Amino acid sequence: MSEETQNTAQLGEKIVEVLKTIFDPEIPVDIYELGLIYDVFVNEDNDVKVLMTLTTPNCPVAETLPVEVEEKIKSIDEVNEAEVEITFDPPWSQDLMSEEAKLELGLL
Template structure:
């Protein structure tokens, strides 16, 4: 049976190559639901609607989630509301270069 922690852990390996940071700590994950212990739906956003690496990030996340043992259907729901802003980043990322 999959847990939200399993999903978060695997998504921490999915990085935005332009920012060299994972999508979890960037604050791009808005929600995770798991149905019947195996079907995963992740609601997420990008840093910008014009993000040139959106397709790469989504493909990487999809592949990583599909590789989880026991996973069923994987759905990524890309949303733009609320719009992402730097305040959504983890404190670790906000202050890593200060």
């Protein structure tokens, strides 16, 4: 593994840690465990792009949650730029939640 790949992987882990500090206001589980984060891309310039969804298109935090995600990722020293893209394809469902999230919400 090249040093660059290793640095990118470490940054990816830091990003996941930050994402786990952001909670959906309606569900007491972080957005990562909820399965709202579809993908995190980090390039060699440490530009980050997050592909995420919301529980519903008219989610009450549709305006603020992506901004919070972007701001928190930008707060990581190594991150150069951060961009959050919202998608509803595929639409979010409970199947995307981690076992931990399902357990937390009494779905298991």
